[in-house]
Amino acid sequence: MSTRYSRQELFTPIGAEGQKKIRQAKIFILGAGALGSSAGEMLVRAGVGQVTIVDRDIIEWTNLHRQQLYTEQDVVDQLPKAVAAKQRLAAINSDVEVKGQVVDVTPDNVLNMIEGYDVILDATDNMETRLIVNDAALKLNIPFFMGACVGSYGLTFPIGIEKNQPCLHCLLEMMPLQTMTCDTVGVISPIVVTTAARQVADVLKYITGNPLTPALVSADVWSGDRASIDVRSLKKELCPSCSASAVYPFLTAKHSMQTAVLCGRDTVQLSWPKSRPFELAAVAVSLRGTVSKMVYNPHLLACEYGNHRLVLFRDGRMLVHGTKDIVVAKKIAAELLG
Ligand SMILES: [Zn+2]
Numbered sequence: 001m002s003t004r005y006s007r008q009e010l011f012t013p014i015g016a017e018g019q020k021k022i023r024q025a026k027i028f029i030l031g032a033g034a035l036g037s038s039a040g041e042m043l044v045r046a047g048v049g050q051v052t053i054v055d056r057d058i059i060e061w062t063n064l065h066r067q068q069l070y071t072e073q074d075v076v077d078q079l080p081k082a083v084a085a086k087q088r089l090a091a092i093n094s095d096v097e098v099k100g101q102v103v104d105v106t107p108d109n110v111l112n113m114i115e116g117y118d119v120i121l122d123a124t125d126n127m128e129t130r131l132i133v134n135d136a137a138l139k140l141n142i143p144f145f146m147g148a149c150v151g152s153y154g155l156t157f158p159i160g161i162e163k164n165q166p167c168l169h170c171l172l173e174m175m176p177l178q179t180m181t182c183d184t185v186g187v188i189s190p191i192v193v194t195t196a197a198r199q200v201a202d203v204l205k206y207i208t209g210n211p212l213t214p215a216l217v218s219a220d221v222w223s224g225d226r227a228s229i230d231v232r233s234l235k236k237e238l239c240p241s242c243s244a245s246a247v248y249p250f251l252t253a254k255h256s257m258q259t260a261v262l263c264g265r266d267t268v269q270l271s272w273p274k275s276r277p278f279e280l281a282a283v284a285v286s287l288r289g290t291v292s293k294m295v296y297n298p299h300l301l302a303c304e305y306g307n308h309r310l311v312l313f314r315d316g317r318m319l320v321h322g323t324k325d326i327v328v329a330k331k332i333a334a335e336l337l338g
Pocket residue numbers: 166167168169170171236239240241242243
C-alpha cells in the first residue's frame with residue numbers, strides 16, 4: 001500500500017508534499033452523472049481524504065454509455081446514483097472516506113451541505129443548480145470548479161481562485177451551451193472524460209498549491225478545436241453574487257413546491273417544501289391499488305401510472321417521466337398525493 005501513489009508522487013509538481021495535501025483534501029462533488037462519475041473516480045484514485053457525492057436521480061439505461069461508475073445491474077435495481085457511486089468509489093480506494101447523498105441541492109440546504117469542504121466540483125446538468133452553488137460557494141469562500149458538456153463540446157471554469165476574477169453570474173450572458181441540452185443534441189463519452197479530466201487537473205493544482213489561472217477553457221473532441229479565454233476583465237463590479245456588496249440572489253428560497261424540467265430526459269421533477277413532507281411507507285400503502293409495477297425500497301418508491309413512470313424519493317421529491325409539462329406533472333401529484 002505504501003507504493004500506491006508512487007507514480008503520482010514522481011510527477012514533480014505534486015511530489016510527496018503534494019500527495020500529503022491531496023490526502024487532506026475534502027471534496028464535494030455536485031452530481032453523480034457523467035462528469036461526477038468520471039471526476040469522482042479520478043479523485044478517489046488520486047487518494048483525496050474525503051469525497052461526498054450528491055445526486056437527486058436514479059440510474060437509467062440511457063446513462064450507461066457515458067456514466068462510468070454504473071452497471072446494468074444498477075439499472076435493474078433502480079439504485080439512486082449517489083448510492084451506487086458511493087459503493088463503487090469506496091471499493092476503488094478504501095483509504096478515502098466516501099459519502100453519497102440522495103438529495104436535490106436547493107437554496108434551503110446548499111450552505112449546510114457544502115460547509116467545511118475545500119473544493120466543490122460541478123457535475124450537475126443544469127444552470128439553475130450551478131447558480132445556487134455559485135452563490136453559496138462565494139458566500140462561504142470555497143472554490144467552485146465549473147464543468148459542463150453536451151454533444152462533443154465541453155467547458156471548464158474555476159471560480160473563486162483569485163479575488164478579482166468573475167463568477168458564473170458575471171459570465172452568464174456569454175456562457176455557451178445554455179440553449180443546447182442532452183435532449184436536443186445528445187452527448188458522447190469522450191467529451192465527458194475530457195471535461196472531467198480538466199476539472200480534476202485544476203482541482204489537483206489548487207489543493208497542491210500549484211499556480212492556477214481562472215480561464216474559461218472550451219474543447220470539442222470531434223473537431224479538435226480548443227480555446228482558453230482569460231475572462232478576468234469580464235468581472236462585473238456590481239455583480240450581486242461576487243461583488244463587495246453581494247446579496248447572493250440565488251440563495252433566496254421560495255416556500256412552495258419547486259418544479260424543474262430535467263435536462264436530457266422527458267421528465268419533470270416536483271419538490272415539496274419541508275413544511276409539507278410525505279412518508280414513503282404510507283404513500284406505498286395508499287398507492288397500492290392505483291398504480292402498477294411498484295418497486296419500494298428504503299431510498300425510493302417507483303411505479304407506473306397511466307403512461308408515466310413515477311419515482312418518489314425520501315427527501316420529498318417526485319420524478320414524473322414521460323412529460324416535459326409541469327402542469328401535467330402537478331396534476332398527477334395532486335391525483336396521487338393530494
Ligand atoms: Zn460575479
